Amino acid sequence: MSSRLSWFILLILVLGFAFLYGPMLVLITYSFNANKLMTLWGGFSVRWYPELLTDSQVLNAAKNSFVVASVSATFATVLGTMAGYVLARYRKFRGRLPFSGMVTAPLVMPEVITGLSLLLLFKQLDTWFGWPRSMGFTTVILAHITFCMAYVTVVMQSRFSTFDISLEEAAQDLGARPLKTFLVITLPIVAPAVISGWLLAFTISLDDLVITLFTNGPGSGTLPQLIFSKVRRGVDPTINALATIIIAVVSTGVITSHILMTRAERRRQRDIQLALQSNK
């Protein structure tokens, strides 16, 4: 089939990938530019990296981002796993339709709306109950959990809907109670999906700007907030360096996990082949 790819498709693929990766290559290149402006090439230099990594503002924002993202991702994974389980397993219950609507709506909801509505909720809760007094870690995390949960739900729903229920029945048949069945059979088997759900939630939380702008307060500014305030004023070479670091970390992570997964899958296929042969 691959030989039949027309020149048109090939051209689009080449141009498309050039379009996707060109700007990133430009950022990486200019992060090594000695010149402060992106206009001229002033020779090779790594000066922006130490400048970036000694900037306490950047380091602090990065730390905040990590705290917010890891806490949010963890809670979002728990809630999203529950929601995904409910949607995949409980085909009928009162309120299923609004539930599935609520769960997937944040996937496409414009961020300004989610952000504004959550902020107004927090303000309202404050007038009613005196909590939360001000915007900060708590409110950002609550907001992030809510929209990250939607992504985890989608991942887990599709995992659970392909899960062989007879595995759980077998465990119960052998004497395991429902909760134990879930903990020792279901959870370990869906663990890879849980992990990828968590990673997805983590990245999305780490990347979010708009909802954070609404629900965050002073003192807990995240990395995207800092980048945003810097780049609003124009091109900043330390941001190029930061971009390069982010791209490097993400690429390494994604490519490594891809290689590991491909290898594991290949080993599995080989095992299956061997098992089939040994039987004869």
Next chain:
Amino acid sequence: MATDTTYQGSLPLGRQLHHIAMKLGLRPRTAVILVPYLWLMLFFVAPFLIVLKISFAQTIIAQPPYTPMFGPGSVPHEDLLLNYNRLFDDLLYINAYWSSLQLAFTSTVICLLIGYPMAYGIARCAPTTRALLLLAIILPFWTSFLIRVYAWMGILGKEGVLNNTLQALGIIDAPLNILYTPVAMYIGIVYTYLPFMILPLYANLEKMDLSLLEAAQDLGCRPWKAFCVITIPLSFPGIIAGSLLVFIPAVGEYVIPELLGGPNALMIGRVVYNEFAQNRDWPMSAAVAVAILLLLVIPIMLFQYFQNKAQEAPK
């Protein structure tokens, strides 16, 4: 055995809690449904109701900065729709809506035109290449959205990479004015949302049974015609999903107009934020948000319909 009541005293704690929960009518199943349900009610549905409520109020200098719904100082009911009237009277809002819809729609079409051949090409590659190309589509998604938008600032600027290169090559004499124009916004949206278009399309095209095309050709259909009458109709769910995934968030986009559109690019998402953060007019901001939602309600429901169908189909 478990029904023997005298036996209950020696049951493990977990079992006892279980019994208590059962007596309260709280089955495990109910609890599993209730926890995420209540969370979403509190943090997703309640906020919208509050937005709706505030959109009817008037701004005042107080804490909170809007009039209460009921009681002293509340808006007289003939003034409840004041904010919404303003939406229609003030050209600023109508223009912002119109240009946002235009921007989102055109970008979606461009994404589809680029994304469809790409997704098709990837789906028809050899499996190993396919996995790599797919990875290459997903990878930008895992890197920072903000930084990908920012990259275009350095490229499209008056003294940016693009102008410098073109000038150095002698293709143009004077720098092109791209940054802070609608063109820059189109580029930014297409660039950042392209993966969202490609992924659902790919998922759909990859599943397609190629023998259908062979059957069509066997029955005398030319390849191009077979593509038009078989491939495109069958990939319709993917086209819809991808288009909605681009269109809906793009309507409310804030960051791209802010960074690439220049001060005059009054997109609706930006209006919401500015009314809120700069003018401190919460009720107006809420009214604009409600109006966006009303515009998007049909696309969002369409998206959910197709999402549900896709989730239930493999069974």
Next chain:
Amino acid sequence: MAAERAKAEASGQPWNDPDAVPYIRIENVTKKFGDFVAVNDVSLDIYRGELFALLGGSGCGKTTLLRMLAGFEQPTSGRIYIDGVDMADIPPYERPTNMMFQSYALFPHMSVEQNIAFGLKQDKVPAAEIKERVGNILDMVQMRQFAHRKPHQLSGGQRQRVALARSLVKEPKLLLLDEPLGALDKKLREATQFEIMNIQDRLGITFIVVTHDQEEAMTLASRIGVMNHGQIAQVGTPKEIYEYPNTKFVADFIGSVNLFEGQIVEDEPGHVVIACEETGRPIYIDHGISTAPGAYCWVAIRPEKMELLKTDPGSKSNCSPGIVKGVAYMGNLSIYLIRLDSGKEVKVTMSNQRRAAEHAIDWDDRVFVTWHANSPVALLS
């Protein structure tokens, strides 16, 4: 009393002993899913040590009945007793039953050994005993050398043996097998059938097997319950079911059969005569069925119980002339498709005892289909 029961059990046919106490008792069980009746008022007694097969097509309710025994479904009405205990409020994890799943349902993240030990661990059996019992059962299914493999490293036949071992290791009162051999190829299936019978014989556990494969049911079972539309159509030993089907459905479902429509002319204790337009000459059966003359009925005759002759034997009954419309050579036997003079088509199988073809019957030959008077079965429904 106990001695009598032992005698009845020893005779191998406790169901024929009026004093025998059933081990599993299914009483008027009905299961509805919405408006759909999956199991319709089924009553069934199964005795200790039996290997009982529930046989039927897809959607006949056999799997639902099995799942009710395991506790995964609750009957809409009716009761199930196992060893005298009402199972109504007992969840699957407290029932004295174990199940071997159609998909085997081996836990993919556990080794063979861990899979088998799982059930014992739930019962908090001491570690040393678990080790010993798992070892014994592994030996029994000849899987000792694969103890540390994961399920995906096993072939279909090996997985099947692990699944069987896992359901046996707890020594349940009742073992339920859902299409146990469905996923295996033909040769492996035959080998495994005998293995299952062997194990059942050795452990004396009561087995209930659900299957859609009549050959499997025939080979394995002490008794078969044929199910249709959620109801039990007939219960009996494989021989009874095959030789004396009680309905058209059972006759048609088990094996291959030729069915004729007729009207009873004579019904004496010693014989029945049935007038049949399709065969021309009447059908004579050498046992009575005690119904009123004049009643309409069906007559079932198995293809292998018919014979083809090239010349008319001249008999007044149990003979019908026709033309050979097709011959399928199967090696050990040949199948002939005969169009009788009435236009009715019948199938006849004859074993190929001799290689020589001097008497060979061929296409378009004029033949006479005959059968012995004890071969036909008259069916009223």
